[in-house]
Amino acid sequence: MAQPPGLEFVCAILRRGLDVLIVRPQSVNGQRGQWSFLAGPLAPGEDSEEACHRICLERIGTDIEVQVRQPPLRSRQGDVRVLYHYFFGQPVDETIDNREFAETRWVRLGQLREYEFDETTEVVVQWLLRHA
Numbered sequence: 001m002a003q004p005p006g007l008e009f010v011c012a013i014l015r016r017g018l019d020v021l022i023v024r025p026q027s028v029n030g031q032r033g034q035w036s037f038l039a040g041p042l043a044p045g046e047d048s049e050e051a052c053h054r055i056c057l058e059r060i061g062t063d064i065e066v067q068v069r070q071p072p073l074r075s076r077q078g079d080v081r082v083l084y085h086y087f088f089g090q091p092v093d094e095t096i097d098n099r100e101f102a103e104t105r106w107v108r109l110g111q112l113r114e115y116e117f118d119e120t121t122e123v124v125v126q127w128l129l130r131h132a
Contacts (some may be wrong), residue, residue, distance in 0.1 A: 006081035010052045011039040011124070012064050013088045019106040020128075021060075021091075022115060026102045033102065035115045037124070039084075048072075048085035060104065061097030064089040075120045084120065 014021040025033035040055040056064045070086040098104045109132045
């Protein structure tokens with residue numbers, strides 16, 4: 001039996017000094033979204049770093065100066081395989097132009113414990129807290 005095709009996403013962990021940028025999506029059916037890092041899907045034929053730059057520009061109006069690229073993180077969403085490409089960096093501009101989220105917030109690393117994240121993002125948050 002053939003495996004269903006997987007999905008690929010990029011996640012940008014933007015840092016500004018001791019703070020990281022987290023985002024909350026718009027409410028769906030009255031349900032508030034969980035916090036996450038800036039993320040989005042790769043376009044067909046796009047490599048992950050190109051996608052990271054595109055997503056930052058499209059969603060927050062600034063590019064990322066990539067400093068570290070992490071090995072991909074494999075996960076599942078139900079029966080679908082998902083591959084996440086994480087990039088650490090800082091915004092090229094200090095001004096964040098929130099173009100699609102209910103909320104964007106700069107928070108200290110230690111304060112990430114106070115926020116509710118989806119399961120995959122929580123794994124990354126715990127790793128960040130251990131290695132900060």
